[in-house]
Every structure is written in structure tokens, then in C-alpha cells.
Amino acid sequence: MEKFTQLTAIAAPIMRINIDTDVIIPSREMKRVSKEGLSEGMFANWRYTEPGGREENPDFILNQEPYRQARILLSGDNFGCGSSREHAVWALAEWGIRCIITPKFGNIFYGNCVRNGILPVVLPNAVVEDLAAQVEQDPAGNLIHVDLRNCSVTAPDGTKHTFEIAPADQEMLLEGLDAIAVTMKRDDEILAFQGRDRLARPWIYLDNN
């Protein structure tokens, strides 16, 4: 997984609320049993003029300069709600998004971000709106700076906001860790748990039946 330490980048504000994973990647764009090749389908219903088509809709923000270079997304409340499809995150990551800032995330989407090197940042609505307003004044010049080491977002005008992230998630992103390998370091604990649990709840262990 790609590490995330800090980033200074163009941000694209898509300030709608409840942007669901069906919007981020429509189901019909999940064409192969693979994590790759999905960025073309990202926001397909908004990005292209026709369902299933590939003619760009010039009104959609990520089709415009300089937002094509955006590495940060700003969005309204409840971003990534809906379906668990990790394809939404794989598509965003492949397209180049490294950080998403919103007042609230869909729960599964948040976890998927962390596992794929995208930093999910939760900030109050008023802050996100202020960041969006500053960016819109000069999208190419008003960059946002994000630093995961001290959990801060610095607005173009220099205002610094701190955000919270679970230490385990922070470490995973900073180090670009493989989560399975990290957990397997505790394999003795897991096996010991199973030994005790098998006595307490034998019906859970289907090899007993």
C-alpha cells in the first residue's frame, strides 16, 4: 500500500451531501474481477454525457482544469454512504485522489480508504465549506496542505485545523502497512482465543458437528 505522510495539492469541491458509492462508481462500471482499471468508471454518471458512454460532460468539475490535477476531494455530509463496494475507493485511488475531506463518511467507505492509501479526514461542515470557498477563488493557486503526522489540514489562508484518526489507522497509512501481516503477529493470541472460545461456544466451530 502507498504510504501517506503529507500532501500539498489542488482540491476539488463536490459539495453535495449523501454522495453514495453507486455515484462514485456505478455498478455497471465494475466490469472485471480486479482492483484495477476502474478509474475510467469513476463518477461515470456525472462525468460522461450518456449512461455507459465516454463523451466527457464539460460541466463536471473533474473534467475541468485545474481540477483534473486534484489530489484532494472536498465533499458534503455522508460521503461514500451506501454499497460496500471497495471499487469506489480503488477507482478514486487509481484516478489520483489521495485525501477526502468531509463532515461525515459512510462507515465501510472510511475503512476502505484507510486500507488503500487514501486519507479520510473528518472536519466540521463549516470548515469544509470554508475550504471549498477558498479553493474556488483560485483553484490552481489556493492549495490545501494535509499532514498526517500531526493530523492537520492547513487552509490556503493559513488557518490550521486538526482532525482525529484512530492510531491504528494512522500508523497503517503512515507506514503503508499490510494489515494481514500486522495482525498475524498476534497469531498466538488468536489461537489461544479460539481454544477458550471453543469450550464456551462449541456450536460456532463447525468442524465439531
Next chain:
Amino acid sequence: MSLTVIEKIWNEHQIADLGDGTCLIYIDRVFLHERTGSVALKGLEAAGRKVRNPEQAFCTMDHIVDTFPGRSDDTTLPGGTAFIQTTRAAAQAAGINLFDLGDQRQGIVHVISPEQGIALPGATVVCPDSHTGTLGGLGALAWGIGSTEAEHALATKTLVVKKPKTMRVNFEGELPTGITAKDMILKLIGEHTASGGVGYAIEFAGAAVRALPIEARLTLCNMTVEFGAWTGLIAPDEQTFAYVQGRPYAPNAAQWDQAVAHWRTLQSDPDARFDKEISIDCASIVPQVTWGTSPMHETGIDGLVPDPAQIADSAVRSSVERALEYMDLQPGTPLEGVPIDAAFLGSCTNSRISDLRAAADILRGRKVAPGVKAICVPGSGLVKAEAEAEGLDKVFTDAGFEWRESGCSMCFFAGGESFGLEERVVSSTNRNFENRQGPRTRTHLASPTTVAASAVKGYLTDVRRIGAAGD
């Protein structure tokens, strides 16, 4: 110390505290389907990792398979066959339990998990699918995950999870006749918004919840994700135990008494503290129907399409404006009477035998209105067989419904079959998002009985006004 049922189940599964509220949690059951599970199995394979305890992992084919009678591995979805065959091969190689096409036990993952006794009270169950919370209806702690997390759960039997806040939602009073669990959950989301549950695990409680049969409890918990919650559950009771007993993967006779004794402890202590409590007065619930493109865009069937001009919050106002444009509805229009092009009865929300029976009771002796395309998709092969044994398939086909093989079908548009551009569908499913059921398809979520009654009338209808058969 007094604990909530959620904390009790959590504590039983906690292997290690990783600090700051994040824990390593033991996972009892992993369920996969061919849409997202295939990637997880392939990912494991590629990394050279094995499934730990494959006997406790399961896989079904539900999302991409066609639901036409006489189906095969071929799909109307381009490339769908590859998903099916890749999943089959990977599941067999991993040695996990597979409910394949042609097996009567095949069906929608969240329908067959309770049906087979795979989801159990007090068990942790995960699936790379957002509606896994459905299984909370049995008192399981079950939640949706991503494919990468599914790899983690398969390889290690654990997940790293941040401890959720707890919320109790009390459905007070008695549910009026003709009002269903679907109406209850839509009402909750309508009142408290689609993000009202973000960060929480929810216990549904109250007299009206206790009175719900198990299948209705599954419906109620199914849409906790539409409320934004991490998951939701209902503490198990005697009804739950009766439902579970004798199912194929349920505790066997020798383990049964020990299991039930354990499950009886899974109640919130009388003075347990929740981070948040809310109440809904059931007497006020009428048949609910959505008018927009979020499950929170809903009202009673006797309500009106809202006027965005009356909404103060600008973000909410613009989302409502956009929704009305997409749905092609004018502010102030009464919901009852909005003409429909199609009716869909199915999905993990409402495709169980009790849903089909309730809809059939309305359809018996009636016909679907001319020009309305109506489809019924049973949630599993076993539901289908049971319905056919009772003659319900005849009721549906006589009324003009198509009768399908089990699967997710047009609950979501995968690129194959859809209702079509700008078609208006009354649907027993759980998501009315833009393009969810097909490009520019317009979805109105409702209960199975509202779907059946509206199919008969040809417009969104107050099911309480449908009288005796033939009316």
C-alpha cells in the same frame, strides 16, 4: 457493570485492545458473494494466503446471476459469467461452503444466512456487502466490510474494528394494522436522516419490535445502513431460538441447551447506558414511501412531495431540488396517485416467504394494472419452493407478475437487465439512489404490500384502502 447487548457480544469477541477504542475482534462467520467476494478470494490467492477455518466461511451467487427461469452461467450483464466462474473456482480451491447455481439453497446472501442457520444470535458475521446488518434481526453482531477487510477476516479470523458508540431506538406502542417493519425503518430514516446513525451500533427495542416476527426483524435491521449506522440488532428472545432451532448450520441437539442458555444472557442490562436513545411512536406510522433519491426522502403515503423553497438549509435544499428533478416530481404533488411503470418485489429487504404471502394476499383475485411491468423475485431457492408449494407462484402469475429464480435481480443495476430510462418503479428494495435500478430509473421504496397494491392500481396507493379481494 451494566452492559448493553452490543457490548456483551463485543466483549465476548475481543481478542486484544489495540488502543484508543480499536480492538482485534474474533469473526465467527464470513459470507461472500460473487460480486465482491470474488476479488477477496483472488486477492488471498495472489498473496499466497489460505483461508483459516474454511468450514466457517460461505459463498453464494446472487448479485450477477440472471433470475430468468432456466438460467445458466450466462448473464445479460456483459462479463458476468467470468465473475460467476472465477468465484466458483476460487471458492472450491479455498474449500469454503458454496451455494452455487442449481443448488436449492442458493439465494441472496442475507436471506440464506438466517435460513441456513449460519447467522446465529450473539455471533459476529461479516460480508463484503453493506446490508449484512440484516442479520442483527437474529441478535447477531453483523456488519458490512470491504473486499480487503474480507481478505483479512478470511486469513486471520479477525478484524481490527473501532468500537462503535451505542444507540437504542425504541419503537414505542403498537404498530397499526397493515403497517410493516419496512414502514418503521423508513420512518426512522425520514425523521432522523440518512446519516443519523453514523458511528453507532444500534439496538432496536420496544414493544413493537418485540412483537415483530423474525423475518420482519430482518427487514428492520436490513436498512440500518441506510440510516448510516455501523450496524443494528435486536436482542434474541424465545421467538429467535424457535426460528433458529433445527436449521442446517445451527447448534446440533447436543449443543442446543448450552447455546440457548448462553443466548439468554444477550440482553441489555436494565440500567445499561447507551450513548444515545431515541423513540418513535408507532401509532403515528402510516405506509411510508420515498419521493426522492435518498432513503431519507420519504413520507407517509398520505403526504405531499416537499417544496424545496421551504427548506432553510442550503445543502439539503439543493439535494431535494436535484432529487425532484431526477424523479420528475413537482412540489406539493400528493404521493398517492403518482402513476408507476413498474413494480418490483424482491431483495434482501423484502423477499422472504412472509413478504411474498403478504403481497399475494393483496394480489389474489386481482390483476396488475395495464401497462405496469411487475416482477417477483424470491430471496432464495427455498423461499421459491415454499411459495410454490403454497400456490403463491400461481397467485403472482395470475395477477400478471413475472415469477423469477432467486437473486438480487433488479434491486440494483449491474449493466444487464433494468427497468429502463425514466421508468418509475415502486420497489420493495432498500436504495432509491440515482441510477440504482438502472440508468435514470426512478425508484419509490415501499413495503411489499404497498408494492402489490400499487401494482394493481397503476399508481402509488395507500394499501390500507385496498378492500376485500377483487375490489
